[in-house]
Amino acid sequence: MIWLVFAFAIWALGWWINAWLAALPRTRLTRLAVPVIFGLTLIAVWEGIVHGLEISPILLPAPSMIAMRFVASTAILWEDFVQTVIKGALSGYVLGCGTAFLVAILVDRFDFLRRGLLPVGNFVAALPVIGMAPILVMWFGFDWQSKAAVVVVMVFFPMLVNTVQGLADSSVMQRDLMRTYAAGYWMTLLKLRLPAAMPFVFNGLKIASTLALIGAIVAEFFGSPTRGMGFRISTSVGQLALDLVWAEIVVAAVVGSGFYGGIALIERAVTFWHPSQRH
Amino acid sequence: MSRSVLPVTTVVCAIFALWYVAAIWLNAPWAYDKATRTGELLNAQSLILDTWSQKKPKLPAPHQVAVEIWETTVEKKITSKRSLIYHSWITLSATLLGFALGTGLGIALAVGIVYNRTMDMSVMPWVIASQTIPILAIAPMIIVVLNAVGISGLLPKAMISMYLSFFPIVVGMVKGLRSPDAMQLDQMRTWNASPSQTFWRLRLPSSMPYLFTSLKIGMAASLVGAIVGELPTGAIAGLGARLLAGSYYGQTIQIWSALIMAAALAASLVALIGVIQRVTLKRMGMS
Numbered sequence: 133m134i135w136l137v138f139a140f141a142i143w144a145l146g147w148w149i150n151a152w153l154a155a156l157p158r159t160r161l162t163r164l165a166v167p168v169i170f171g172l173t174l175i176a177v178w179e180g181i182v183h184g185l186e187i188s189p190i191l192l193p194a195p196s197m198i199a200m201r202f203v204a205s206t207a208i209l210w211e212d213f214v215q216t217v218i219k220g221a222l223s224g225y226v227l228g229c230g231t232a233f234l235v236a237i238l239v240d241r242f243d244f245l246r247r248g249l250l251p252v253g254n255f256v257a258a259l260p261v262i263g264m265a266p267i268l269v270m271w272f273g274f275d276w277q278s279k280a281a282v283v284v285v286m287v288f289f290p291m292l293v294n295t296v297q298g299l300a301d302s303s304v305m306q307r308d309l310m311r312t313y314a315a316g317y318w319m320t321l322l323k324l325r326l327p328a329a330m331p332f333v334f335n336g337l338k339i340a341s342t343l344a345l346i347g348a349i350v351a352e353f354f355g356s357p358t359r360g361m362g363f364r365i366s367t368s369v370g371q372l373a374l375d376l377v378w379a380e381i382v383v384a385a386v387v388g389s390g391f392y393g394g395i396a397l398i399e400r401a402v403t404f405w406h407p408s409q410r411h
Numbered sequence: 412m413s414r415s416v417l418p419v420t421t422v423v424c425a426i427f428a429l430w431y432v433a434a435i436w437l438n439a440p441w442a443y444d445k446a447t448r449t450g451e452l453l454n455a456q457s458l459i460l461d462t463w464s465q466k467k468p469k470l471p472a473p474h475q476v477a478v479e480i481w482e483t484t485v486e487k488k489i490t491s492k493r494s495l496i497y498h499s500w501i502t503l504s505a506t507l508l509g510f511a512l513g514t515g516l517g518i519a520l521a522v523g524i525v526y527n528r529t530m531d532m533s534v535m536p537w538v539i540a541s542q543t544i545p546i547l548a549i550a551p552m553i554i555v556v557l558n559a560v561g562i563s564g565l566l567p568k569a570m571i572s573m574y575l576s577f578f579p580i581v582v583g584m585v586k587g588l589r590s591p592d593a594m595q596l597d598q599m600r601t602w603n604a605s606p607s608q609t610f611w612r613l614r615l616p617s618s619m620p621y622l623f624t625s626l627k628i629g630m631a632a633s634l635v636g637a638i639v640g641e642l643p644t645g646a647i648a649g650l651g652a653r654l655l656a657g658s659y660y661g662q663t664i665q666i667w668s669a670l671i672m673a674a675a676l677a678a679s680l681v682a683l684i685g686v687i688q689r690v691t692l693k694r695m696g697m698s
Contacts, residue, residue: 147529150529150532150533151529153532154528154529154531154532154533155528162532163532166529166532166533167532167533167535167536167537169533170533170534170537171537174537190556190559191556191559191560192556244418244421245418245422246418247414247415247418247419248415248417248418248419248420248421248422249418249422251415251419252419252422252423252426255678258627258628258631258677258678258681259631259673259674259677259678260631260634260635260638260673260674260677262635262638262639263638263650263651263654263666263669263670263673264670265654266654266655266657266658266666267658267663267666267667267670269658270469270658270661270663271437271469342542350639350642353551353642353655354655354658355658365549365551365552366551369551369552369555369556370555372559374552374556377549377552381549381552385540389540
């Protein structure tokens with residue numbers, strides 16, 4: 133009972149502080165503080181409810197328990213991180229986005245390809261491509277190569293569609309200006325169209341960053357060596373070691389947010405001129 | 412529109428041609444292997460014919476997949492456990508339930524975010540952060556845990572679908588509900604409209620184009636959620652279960668037919684929303 137009262141009190145306190153902060157004029161500090169307080173409140177309420185209602189740790193472990201498990205099993209978590217994120221997701225991401233970028237330049241060069249490949253690409257991008265995972269695991273074996281292949285397949289079309297769209301983004305007037313400067317195709321591409329395409333390219337890269345992690349983890353459900361985040365999650369669920377599962381989820385969440393945030397930071401540096409970056 | 416018919420057909424034909432060639436290339440080792448064991452000599456024609464008709468090929472040829480789909484949809488009874496329509500229905504029902512829940516949650520959150528400043532500042536960043544967590548990764552946990560409490564079947568899968576589909580809807584709806592410009596809002600004020608009137612007569616109608624765009628993304632996402640949600644239930648029923656069972660037993664033709672079925676399902680669901688969108692927007696006089 134005391135825990136429940138505690139949870140409710142924390143919730144009320146957190147909400148009250150946030151309501152007060154939100155009413156203040158928006159500064160960088162309040163913009164950062166409000167979501168942080170909201171998140172901390174959520175964790176505290178979770179802790180309180182788990183203890184208060186005496187929820188079995190098999191169902192939902194308390195945050196403190198997850199934190200302890202996290203600290204106790206850093207070695208396993210690191211091994212899984214290297215296997216899934218560095219070897220599987222990252223190599224697939226670089227390969228998939230790189231190829232898609234090059235293909236997009238090719239597609240943009242030939243109008244016939246653009247009119248043909250773009251609708252098909254748009255269509256494929258909306259399909260449940262993740263279903264390719266069992267096939268690719270069969271083709272490339274159980275180790276990280278097949279996970280990288282799944283990631284390549286998943287990120288290719290979103291990246292392609294975005295880049296092609298971006299390359300078409302410069303206006304006729306800008307292209308005419310390049311022509312009056314006597315710039316050839318490559319010069320126009322390098323100096324005008326690629327920079328103009330950057331906001332779209334980064335949009336594709338951001339979408340691909342979340343897809344990459346998901347692809348690498350889900351592909352491990354179809355077979356993997358005895359390490360990796362997807363492997364650990366599925367086996368630990370079977371053993372009802374939910375605290376370890378949640379520790380893996382924390383890693384996945386931190387990696388996912390960090391990956392996305394990193395791309396967003398690079399985007400801000402590269403496309404500083406774009407209206408959406410100027411507040 | 413008609414300008415893109417020829418290029419699209421060319422590209423699709425090229426994909427099929429590549430597919431057939433790749434089938435020869437990938438299945439040839441097994442064909443040679445078989446031939447050396449029986450002591451036959453393979454000429455080019457029999458090699459190609461063999462690679463296109465193996466029982467467990469590395470890459471089944473398109474016509475093999477087509478035959479499999481025909482056999483498991485038209486020739487089997489719908490109630491049969493081997494009917495692909497039966498499995499599609501299992502997945503579709505979870506998708507639709509999850510999609511409905513996700514749409515409801517998404518719209519509710521969007522209304523809260525637009526009307527409540529505290530909620531905007533505290534919830535919105537977490538909604539965005541929630542999507543960088545690979546939720547599909549914890550699908551098995553949700554399924555197994557809910558199963559332990561006695562909730563099984565449709566609902567756990569639908570919850571994963573819901574989680575994947577609510578995000579595009581929140582983002583689209585927030586944008587849509589904020590799309591009326593200051594002039595239109597001022598106009599409502601000069602008419603002395605109450606907040607609820609402003610909502611029902613101005614904000615909600617003008618959010619419709621945004622809503623439909625997000626519904627299309629959300630629908631595709633919730634199908635993915637339902638399929639992945641089926642993986643850890645131990646391959647009982649549904650398209651995801653077909654994929655998993657196929658990968659256990661090396662039944663590649665079964666995997667491909669389930670995959671094509673999932674793709675067709677996604678395409679037709681998205682197309683259906685497209686039709687509803689066109690009719691609705693036309694009747695609202697927006698297109």
